[in-house]
Amino acid sequence: MLERCFNPVWPCAMVGAASCMAGFSDLGVIIHGSAGCYNYAEMAVPDSLNCTYLIEDEIVFGTGNRLREIADAVSGLYDRIAVINTCVPSIMGEDIGDYLDGYNAIIVDLPGFSGDFDKGYKEALEAVGPDIDFEREGINIHGICSIDPFARGNLLEARRLLNLAGIKTAAIFCHDKLDSAKTPAEYGISVNPDYNANGETLPGSILGTEKLISTFSKVHDHFPESDVNSIINEAEEAEERIIKACDKYLRRNDPPGVTIFSTKAYTEFSAGILNKYLDADICFAGIRNSESASLPGITSEKATDIRKIKDIIACEEPDLVLGSSFEYAINPKIPFICLTFPQRSRVMLHSKPLAGTEGSLAFIEDVLNALR
């Protein structure tokens, strides 16, 4: 059966691959396709991208010369190049590996019709091929996905926490040099488990104070010389501040009804924290990148269709909407908090985290201010 889809709100696999690859600063990323595909990717992905800007002649006579022309230019600027194939050249069936013989290029065939952003991101990461270096010191940071509005804030927060614990940062997925990402350390913490390099990371996630405390307790098991007490104390203090602020809100107000539209891990995090501290009624959780979320007692479904999202918001009449600027645009009168890409309805300049203690504090701060 045809999946109904109006204004799909989540990008295609090519953009996911571009977001992943462009996070490696010494890797020149080439979108092998037309200006239309590239222009969107360039708008969505904050890191540098390049393009072959294919035209019809090359579709008829072959794209090899054009691809080599751009590969030559980009190779002069980066240690290595990656080429991401788009729909039309992928359908043409050319062997672009053959065209790029001698360029030591990473080739990723992830045209838009092959799937969504997450598929592209994950398969591109597999193409990088991280192989654990058991001798490497430190802990990796996972889940830095460049289109995530919290990516930069999460990275700063994860680094701050590792510094506080006296542990070196090892590989950062995906905001690093390529060689560093290819040889990660054994352990990792994640700021956004949807975008981990290799599925589950050990010791785990730092999304939310509860998981943060649990993860850093485990960190101590593997790094007995680390100082995790200061982090755990900080997280417990943060939780006290959250409880106090939320209790104050609940003395005057009923718990809010909330609809959440985001990626799976962020949806689970926000539903959990809203439920725990504000006794919020999570009317609906719409997931961008999964068929459902692990949220007992809460209706959760994949929601990438603007008409479906409109219907849900109209039906549930929430007090608060969490999502992207698509959700904001549906009814700008409903209090709104940014939780996922894209964010175009408001200016975001500073590096706001969602992970770590600062992330939980910032999130609750936004919620309470929005509900005022």
Next chain:
Amino acid sequence: MNSKHSHSNISRHNGCSVSGALSVSAFIKDAATIVHGPAGCAHQASSLFYSTMIAHGRFEIPDIYTSGLLENEIIFGGEDRLRDSITGALSFDPPVIFIIGTCISETIGDDIDSVCMEDYGVPVINLNTAGFLGDSFDSGFFNALKGASELINSGFKEERTLTANIIGEKNLEFEVEENFAEVKRLLDLLGIGLNIRFVRDITTDDIGTFGRGSLNIFREDLSGELTRFFAEKTGLPSIPAFPSGTNETLGFLREAGTILSLPWEEAVEREKEYQRSVFEEFSDLRGELITFDSFGFQDAEMPFFIDIAENTGIKVDPEGTVIPVPFTAPVGTGGIRRLLREWRRFINA
């Protein structure tokens, strides 16, 4: 390196016809548009489209349907998927459905015309786009205007009124409403009313009234393609572009008046007086030196800029304050006023 600016062959940078066509079809409020391609194409075009709208302070999101082609359709063809999508869109009772082809549907050879010709009970119109294959943003825009014109009624001659049809406004242009307001102000000076904005925030029924207008005014038709097409289709006289600069603005009044056999002399005199008052408002800029920065791809040699500078008493000199050339020339005398405010900010900065 961002190779976007590194190639001399700018035909590579003319954008995607899907976005161009959507910038027309999505402004027919009750129509449904299906982008026949992978969901990513619809997302990318609608995301670009919508973020532009947000920047303009508009929050409504038009419904843009996708046929969501996947690997299976790439191999076996996407026509059945398009039929299913049309059936799905029909469940929302649109009076018309527009089909926007992509480079994918073009490459796999889907016969969109044949699918559109089947009986669905409402018009299903192929806007004849193919992503970047032989196409550009502009060609998508033009083809969509032509496609939407299939909804224009014929046989309307007895209903004709002293009004104008505005055709081909650039819906993604930041100053679209200001430009329209300026042209409407000029038409008011002549006593000419507005019939339809084809296509901006109208319904399918509105298009049926196109023929009540007596004059077609195009936003910008440099090639003459649209002018010829609509002249043949409607038999109406045309003005090919919104006016830019003092002389063109006065010329616009003369031309519209002459075409519709209206006295234009008083309107021209009033506009000249208004232009003098605008330049007087910026008399503090007399004697200032400016030069233009075209960013390498805009036309800084337009007589329009020299005309404004001379009328204001500003001198164009390579040593002067660098003024960026706007993407599109401001419309009418009101546009000159906004432009001069910007120049003043640069000069005084």
